[in-house]
Amino acid sequence: MSELIPLIVAKYNYWLYIILMMIGLYAMIAKNNLVKKLVGMNIFQTSIILFYVSIGCKKGGTIPIIHHGIHAGRHVVDPAHYVNPLPHVLMLTAIVVSVSTLGVALALAVKIYNRYKTLEEDEILARLRAK
Amino acid sequence: MKTAGIIIVLLAGALLLYATRDFPPWGALDSPASTHVSPRYLQKAMEETAVPNVVTAVLADYRGFDTMFETTVIFCAGIGCFILLRVFRQRPGDRYYRHIATEITLHIKGGRIPKKSSEFERIDALWTPYDLIIKTVCRILVPFIQLFALYVIAHGHHSPGGGFQGGVILGASVILLAISHNMRTAIDRFSEKTNNLLMAIGVFIYTGIGTVCILLGAGFLDYRSLSAVLFVDKIMARSHGIFGVEIGVGITVMAVMISIYNNLASAGKQDEGL
Amino acid sequence: MNDHTPALLIILPLLFAFMVSGMAWIKKSLCYPLAVAGSGLCAFFSIRVFTHVLRHGTMQYSLGGWEAPWGIGYHVDLLNGVVLVAVSVLAFINMIATRKAAAIQFPEKEGAFYALYLLFIVGLVGIVATGDLFNLYVLLEVASLTSYALIALGEGRAPLSSLNYLYMGTIGGCFYLLGVGYLYIMTGSLNMADVASLLRPLYESGAIWVAFTFCMVGIGVKMAFFPLHVWLPNAYTYAPSAVSSLIAPLMTKVMVYVMIRLMISVFCVDFAFSVLDLGSAMVWLSILAIVMGAALALAQKNLKRLFCYIIVSEIGYMVGGAWLGNAAGMTGAILHILNDALMTICLFLAAGTIHYRINNLDLDHLQGLFGRMPVTMACLVAAGLSIIGVPPTCGFFSKWYLITGALQAGQYGFMAALLFSSLVNVILFFRVFEIGYYGDPGHGHMHGSSPETRTEAPAAMLAPLLILSAGLVVMGVFTGSIVAAVIDPIIPAGLAR
Numbered sequence: 001m002s003e004l005i006p007l008i009v010a011k012y013n014y015w016l017y018i019i020l021m022m023i024g025l026y027a028m029i030a031k032n033n034l035v036k037k038l039v040g041m042n043i044f045q046t047s048i049i050l051f052y053v054s055i056g057c058k059k060g061g062t063i064p065i066i067h068h069g070i071h072a073g074r075h076v077v078d079p080a081h082y083v084n085p086l087p088h089v090l091m092l093t094a095i096v097v098s099v100s101t102l103g104v105a106l107a108l109a110v111k112i113y114n115r116y117k118t119l120e121e122d123e124i125l126a127r128l129r130a131k
Numbered sequence: 132m133k134t135a136g137i138i139i140v141l142l143a144g145a146l147l148l149y150a151t152r153d154f155p156p157w158g159a160l161d162s163p164a165s166t167h168v169s170p171r172y173l174q175k176a177m178e179e180t181a182v183p184n185v186v187t188a189v190l191a192d193y194r195g196f197d198t199m200f201e202t203t204v205i206f207c208a209g210i211g212c213f214i215l216l217r218v219f220r221q222r223p224g225d226r227y228y229r230h231i232a233t234e235i236t237l238h239i240k241g242g243r244i245p246k247k248s249s250e251f252e253r254i255d256a257l258w259t260p261y262d263l264i265i266k267t268v269c270r271i272l273v274p275f276i277q278l279f280a281l282y283v284i285a286h287g288h289h290s291p292g293g294g295f296q297g298g299v300i301l302g303a304s305v306i307l308l309a310i311s312h313n314m315r316t317a318i319d320r321f322s323e324k325t326n327n328l329l330m331a332i333g334v335f336i337y338t339g340i341g342t343v344c345i346l347l348g349a350g351f352l353d354y355r356s357l358s359a360v361l362f363v364d365k366i367m368a369r370s371h372g373i374f375g376v377e378i379g380v381g382i383t384v385m386a387v388m389i390s391i392y393n394n395l396a397s398a399g400k401q402d403e404g405l
Numbered sequence: 406m407n408d409h410t411p412a413l414l415i416i417l418p419l420l421f422a423f424m425v426s427g428m429a430w431i432k433k434s435l436c437y438p439l440a441v442a443g444s445g446l447c448a449f450f451s452i453r454v455f456t457h458v459l460r461h462g463t464m465q466y467s468l469g470g471w472e473a474p475w476g477i478g479y480h481v482d483l484l485n486g487v488v489l490v491a492v493s494v495l496a497f498i499n500m501i502a503t504r505k506a507a508a509i510q511f512p513e514k515e516g517a518f519y520a521l522y523l524l525f526i527v528g529l530v531g532i533v534a535t536g537d538l539f540n541l542y543v544l545l546e547v548a549s550l551t552s553y554a555l556i557a558l559g560e561g562r563a564p565l566s567s568l569n570y571l572y573m574g575t576i577g578g579c580f581y582l583l584g585v586g587y588l589y590i591m592t593g594s595l596n597m598a599d600v601a602s603l604l605r606p607l608y609e610s611g612a613i614w615v616a617f618t619f620c621m622v623g624i625g626v627k628m629a630f631f632p633l634h635v636w637l638p639n640a641y642t643y644a645p646s647a648v649s650s651l652i653a654p655l656m657t658k659v660m661v662y663v664m665i666r667l668m669i670s671v672f673c674v675d676f677a678f679s680v681l682d683l684g685s686a687m688v689w690l691s692i693l694a695i696v697m698g699a700a701l702a703l704a705q706k707n708l709k710r711l712f713c714y715i716i717v718s719e720i721g722y723m724v725g726g727a728w729l730g731n732a733a734g735m736t737g738a739i740l741h742i743l744n745d746a747l748m749t750i751c752l753f754l755a756a757g758t759i760h761y762r763i764n765n766l767d768l769d770h771l772q773g774l775f776g777r778m779p780v781t782m783a784c785l786v787a788a789g790l791s792i793i794g795v796p797p798t799c800g801f802f803s804k805w806y807l808i809t810g811a812l813q814a815g816q817y818g819f820m821a822a823l824l825f826s827s828l829v830n831v832i833l834f835f836r837v838f839e840i841g842y843y844g845d846p847g848h849g850h851m852h853g854s855s856p857e858t859r860t861e862a863p864a865a866m867l868a869p870l871l872i873l874s875a876g877l878v879v880m881g882v883f884t885g886s887i888v889a890a891v892i893d894p895i896i897p898a899g900l901a902r
Contacts, residue, residue, distance in 0.1 A: 007152070014151040021583075022144040028572055030136035041575055048582055055590050058165055059158040064185040065290065066177045077177070079170035080160050085185040086169045087589075089194055090539055092186075093201045094582065096295065097546045100208030103391045104553055105571050107212040110398050111557065111564040124565065147583070150615035154590055167593030167603070168474050196468040196477045200531070200543045203419065204550060207524055210426060211554030214517040215564075324430045331427035331520075338420050351412040353470035 013054040020047035034112065034119045038105050045098040049091045056087035064088070181370040182288045190293065191373040195352045199337050202294075202380050206334050209387035213327070216399030227254045255313055255403045262311070269311035276304040284381045288370065294377035298384025305385075306392045314397060323393070323401060326386050333383025340375050410457065411466040411479045414450040414489070415531050418443040422523035429516020437504065440519035444500050447526060448493040455486035459890065473536070474599045480536030484669075484739065484895045488533045488662045491746050492655055496526045502754055502869035503647035506761050510645050511558065518558070522651065525551040529659050538585045538671070539595045541663065542578065545627070548659075549574045552652050556644040566639035573636040577626030584620030587612050588671075597671050604672065608680045617672055617681070621664065628660030630720055631694030638713040646757030649709065654749035657716060658742050661723045665738065668727065674899035678730045687728035688816050694721030695822040699829035708759070708766040711833060712752045715792060718826050719745050725819050726807045731901045734810025736892050741803035743887075744791070744880060748800055751788035751873045755781055758862045758870060768837065772844025777860050780867050782841055787874040789834035791881075794827050799880035806888075813901070 008015060024047055027040025061083040109119060116124045155162035176188040190198050228237045228251045236254070280300035287293030309317035341352040349356035354372025355365040363371065393401050421443025428435045458464055458481055466479040481489070500522065511518045528548025535541050553574070557567035589595060591612050592603040607613050622633075629637040641653045668677045678684050698718025705711040723745070726738030758781045759774065760766055775782045791798035804823060811820040861867070880887070 011151050011154065011157055013157055014154065015148070018144050018147045018151075021147070022140045025143060025576070026136050026140045028576060029139060030133045034568060037572055041572065044579055045575075048579055048586070051583070052586055052589075054157065055164050055586065056169075057158045058160055061158075063291070064173060066173070066183045066185060077174045079165070079173040082173050082185070084165050084169040085172055085189050086595075087164070088186050089189045089197075092190060092295065093197055093539075093543055096201045097204050097543070097578075100204045100550055101546070101571065101575055103208040103395075104211045104215070104550060105568060106395055107215045107391075108553070108557055108564050108568040108571065110395060111215055112568065114398060115564070128562065146615050146618065150587060150612040153610045153612040162590070163593035163603075164590055165593070168595070169593070171475055192469060193471050193476050194469075194539075197537075197540055197543050200540070200547055203524065203527070204543065204547055206423075206426075207521070207547060207550045207554070210517050210520055210524075211550060214511075214514050214521065214554055215557055217514070219513050327430055328427050331423040335420065335423040335427070338416060338423065342416060342420065345409050345412070345416075350466070350470045351409065351416060351468055355470060 013057075014051070017047045017051040017054070020044075020050065032121050034109055034121060038102065038109070041105070042098065042102060045094065045101075049094055052087040052091045052094070056084035058083050179366065179369065180373065181366045182373060184288055184290065186291075187287050187293055187373065187377075191376050192352075192354065192369055195341075195373075195376065198376070198380070199334075199341065199352070202334050202337055202383050205387050206330060206383055209330050209383075209390045212391045212394045216394040217401070218399045225256065227256060228252065229254050253315065265311050269307055273304045273308055276307065277301060280304065280381075280385075284377055285374075287377055288374065294380025295384055297377075298381040299388055301381065301385040302388030302392075305389050309392065309396075314393065314401065314403060317389075318393070318401060321389065323390075326389055326393075329382050330386035330390060333379045333381070333386060336379030336382065337376050340372060340379070344372075408457070408464070409466075410450050410454050411464055411481050411534060412468065414447060414454060414493075415527055415534065417450065418447040418523045418530070419527045421446070422520045422527065425516055425523060426520035429514075429520070433516060436516040436519050437508075440523055441497075441500060443523050444493070444497045444526060447530060448490075448497040451486075451489040451493040451530065454481055455490045458483055458486040474594050474596045477535070477537045477540050478596060479534050480598065481534055482895060483891050484662070484666070485533050487739075487891050488659065488742060489530060491743050492529050492533060492659060493526065495654060495746055495750050496522075496529075496651060498869045498873060499647075499651050499750060499754065502866050503650060503757060505863060505866060506645070506757055507647040510647065518555075521551045521555055525555065525651065529655055532659055533662060536597050537595055538588065538597060538600065542582050542585060545581065545663075546578055548656065549578060549627070552656060555648040555652065556640050558648065559643040559645045561643055562639065563643035563645075566636070566643050570636040570640040573626055573633070577623045577633075579623070580619045580626070581623030584616045584618075584623060587616035587619065591616070597666075601671050601673055604676070608676050613672075613676075614681065617676070620667055624660055624664050624667070628657045628664065628720055628724075629717055630724055631690065631697055631717060634694075634698075634717045634720075637717060638710055641713045641716070642707060642710045646709075646753070646760045650750055650753035650757050653713070653716060653753050654746045657720055658723075658746045658749075661720065661727075661738070661742055664724065665727050665735075665742075669895075669897045674730075674897045677728075678899070684728050684730040684814075685816070688725050688814075688819050691721040691725030691728065692818050692822040694718065694724070695826045699826040702833055703829060706768050708768060708771065708837065709753070709756050711768075711837075712749070712756065715752075715830070715833070716749060719749075719792075722804075722807060722823065722826075725822075726810060729807075729810045729814045729816060729819070731810050731813050732896045733806050733813055735896050735900055736888060737803050737806030737808075737810055739892050739895070740806060740884070740888065744799040744803045744877075747873060747876055747880060748788050748791045751784060751870070751877065752792070754866075754870050754873065755785040755788065758866050761862055761866065762860050768840055771837065771840050774841040774844075775838075778862065780861055781870065784870045784874040785841075786834075786838065787877055789830075789837070791877045793830045793834060797881045798877045799884065800877075802881055802884040 024040045024044030028037050031037050064082040064085040113119055172185050172189050176185045180188045180192050182188040226239045230251055280297045283292040284297030305317055305321050344353045344356045345351055347356035347359055354369045357372050358365045358368035361368055361371055421439055425436050425439045464481040468477045525548055528544050531544035532541055553567050553571045557564045588600055592600050594600050626633045641649045695718045698714050702711050702714035723738045723741050726734045791800035794801045794804040808820050
C-alpha cells in the first residue's frame with residue numbers, strides 16, 4: 001500500500017484518463033439509448049485526447065511557439081523549455097476524426113428516428129421482432 | 132448487457148492501469164517521447180520552415196500528409212451526412228406564410244408551392260414574432276465573427292490557430308445567421324451548391340498544392356519546390372505552402388460545418404431549421 | 406526520389422474523389438467516368454508499384470521531403486505491393502460491375518456515392534501503403550467513416566446496422582489509437598520501422614504487452630474476429646449490393662493485412678511468438694471463430710447473410726494461420742488474404758446480380774435460378790467450389806498451406822476446424838445449388854415472367870463476374886509461382902520453416 005499511493009499520486013493524470021475512458025466505454029456498451037451511446041463515445045474519445053496531451057507534457061515547459069524577435073531562427077532552442085508538439089498535432093487529428101464520426105452518427109440517428117420514432121434500442125428491436 | 136459491460140470495462144481499465152507502472156514519470160524531461168523525435172521539431176522548425184508555432188509547422192509540414200487525410204475525414208463526414216439525409220423530392224407539407232403588411236399568418240396544407248412574392252414571407256412552423264433584437268445583434272455580429280475567423284486562419288503561423296479553428300468559426304457565423312433568422316435566409320445567402328462546391332474545392336486546394344510540388348519536381352507536399360513559382364527562398368516557400376494549405380483546410384471545414392448543420396437540423400429538407 | 410508512383414497511387418483517386426463530388430453539382434453525367442478514371446489510375450499505379458517492387462525490391466517514399474521518423478514515410482515491400490494490387494483492382498472491377506445497380510439505387514446522389522466510393526478505396530490503399538502507425542489510424546478512420554455512410558444507404562435496417570457498426574468500429578479505432586499511444590510513450594516514435602528497432606530492448610515491459618493487446622483487439626473488432634464480429638452480418642446484409650460487394654471482400658482482408666504487418670514489422674515475430682507466447686491461445690480463438698462462423702452460417706435463410714457468416718469463419722482461417730508460428734501457416738494466411746478477397750467478391754457480386762434481377766435473396770426465392778440466370782449461377786458455383794476448397798480453384802491451395810502449417814505446428818485442432826468448416830461449406834453450397842437447380846421455379850415468387858425464360862443479367866454485370874471467376878482458377882493454377890515469387894521473400898526469418 002505504501003508503494004501504491006506515491007504511484008497513484010505521481011501518475012494521477014493517467015488514472016483520471018482511465019476512469020474517463022471506462023465511463024465512456026461503459027456507456028457505449030451498456031446504455032440503451034442510441035444518443036447516450038454517442039455521448040459515451042465522445043467521452044471515450046476525449047479521454048484518449050487527455051492521455052495523448054499528457055504524454056506531451058514537460059515539467060516547466062510552455063506552449064510550443066518559439067519566441068522570435070530580431071534573431072529570428074538563429075538562436076538555439078532548448079527543447080526542455082517547450083512541451084512536446086507532436087501529441088498535440090496527433091490530437092488535432094483525433095479531435096477532427098471524433099467530430100466527423102459524431103456528425104455521421106447523428107445523421108444516422110436522425111434517419112433511425114424518422115423511421116422508428118424512437119431512439120431506445122430495445123423498443124426498436126422489439127418493433128423489428130414484431131414484424 | 133450491463134454485467135458484460137462492467138466486466139469488459141474493468142478488464143480494459145485494469146490492463147491500462149497495469150501498463151502505467153512502466154511509464155516514465157509524468158512530465159519527465161528524459162522520457163522517450165520528449166527525447167526521441169520531438170526535439171528536432173522544436174529546435175529546427177523555425178530554421179526549416181520559418182513558422183514559430185511549432186504545432187502548425189508539424190501539422191501542416193512535417194506531418195502534412197496526416198493533415199490532408201484529416202481534412203479528407205471532415206470532407207467524408209460532410210458528404211456522408213449529405214448522402215444519408217438529403218431528400219430532394221419532397222411532398223409539400225404544411226407551410227406557413229405571413230402577410231407582411233397586415234401580419235396575418237396563412238397556413239397552407241399541401242398543394243403547390245406558391246411563388247415568391249414581396250408581400251408574403253414564408254415563416255417556420257415554430258415562429259416567434261418578436262425577434263428583432265436577436266436578429267439585429269446577430270446581423271451586426273456576423274461580420275466581426277468572420278473577420279476574427281480570417282485572423283485565426285491567417286495568424287496560425289504565429290499563435291494558436293489555423294485552418295481548422297478558423298474554418299469552424301467561419302462556419303459558425305453562417306450557422307448563427309441560420310439560427311437567428313431562419314435557415315432559408317442563410318441558404319439564400321450561401322446556397323447549397325456553393326457550399327458543396329466549396330467543400331470539395333478546399334480539400335482540392337490542399338491536395339492540389341501537394342500535386343503541384345510533384346509537378347515542380349519534388350516529392351508530394353514538399354513545399355520547397357514552390358520557391359520556383361513564389362519567388363521566395365526555400366524556407367519561406369515552406370511557410371507560404373503551409374499558409375496555402377491552411378486556407379484550403381479553412382474552406383473545407385467551414386463548408387462542411389454548414390452542410391452538416393443544415394442537413395441535421397432540417398433532417399435533410401433544408402427548409403426549416405432549429 | 407524521382408519515382409512518385411507510391412504517392413500517386415493515393416493522390417490520384419483522392420483528387421478524382423473531390424472532382425467527382427464537385428462535378429455532381431455541375432455536370433452529373435461526368436461523375437461516373439471520373440470515378441472510373443480515378444479508380445482505374447489507382448489500379449494502374451498499384452500494379453506499377455508492385456512490378457517495381459518485384460524487380461528492384463522495397464520502395465521508400467518520404468512525404469513532404471522529411472525523412473522517416475520525423476515525417477511520414479511510405480514503405481512498400483512485396484506484402485504491401487500484392488495487397489495493394491488486390492484492393493485496387495478488385496475495387497475497380499466492382500465499380501464497373503455494379504454501375505447499373507448503383508444507378509438505380511442512388512439516382513440523385515450518384516456524385517456523392519462515387520466520391521465516397523473513391524474515398525473508401527483511398528482509405529484502404531493508404532492503410533496498406535503507409536509505414537506510419539498514426540497515419541494508419543487516420544486512414545483507417547477514412548475507410549471506416551465512408552463505409553458507415555455507404556452501408557447506411559441500404560434499405561430497411563441498414564441505418565441501424567450501420568450505427569451499430571459505427572459504435573463497434575469506433576471502439577476498435579480508439580483501442581488501436583490507445584495501443585499506438587502506449588507505443589509512443591514508451592518509444593517516442595510513430596514510424597513502424599523505427600518503433601520496431603526501439604522496441605527490442607523493451608520486450609519485457611508490461612506497457613508494450615498492453616499496447617500489443619489493445620492494437621490487436623482494435624484491429625480484431627474492425628476485421629470481425631469471432632467474439633467481436635457481431636456488427637458484421639447485419640451491416641453487410643442490409644448494405645446496398647453495390648456496396649457490400651465492395652466492402653465485404655476488402656475491409657476485413659485489409660484488416661488482416663494490418664494484423665500481419667503489426668506482427669512482422671512492428672512488434673516482430675520474436676515478441677509475438679517467443680516473448681508473449683500467445684500463439685496457441687490465438688489459434689484456439691480462431692478455431693472457435695471458424696467453428697462458430699460455420700455453424701451460424703448453417704442457420705441462415707438469406708444468401709447474403711450466409712456469405713457474411715462465411716466471412717467470419719474465413720477470418721478465423723487467416724488469423725489462425727498467421728498465429729501458427731511457422732512459415733507454412735503464414736504463407737497460407739497471406740495467400741488466403743488474396744484468395745479470399747477474390748472469392749468473396751465473386752460471391753457478393755453474384756448475389757448482387759441475382760438481387761438486381763429478382764430483388765430478394767432469401768433462399769426460398771432462389772428456386773430454379775439455374776434456368777433463369779445460368780451464367781451468374783455458374784460463377785456462384787465456381788466461387789462456392791473455391792470456398793469449399795476444391796482443386797484447381799485457389800481456395801484449395803491456401804487451405805493446403807494452412808493445413809500443412811497446422812500439422813507442422815502440431816495444432817490438430819486447427820486442422821480439424823478447417824476440415825469441419827470445409828464440410829459445412831459443402832453442405833451450405835450444395836443446399837444453395839439444390840434450391841437453384843431442382844427447386845420448382847413456378848413455386849418461387851416470380852415477377853411476371855414465365856418460369857423457363859432466361860432473365861440473365863446484362864453483359865456489363867456478367868463480364869466482370871466471369872473475369873473474376875476465371876481469376877479463381879488462374880490464381881489456383883499459378884499458386885506455386887505466386888508463393889515462390891511474392892510470398893516466400895516476405896516470410897520473416899524468425900519463423901520455423
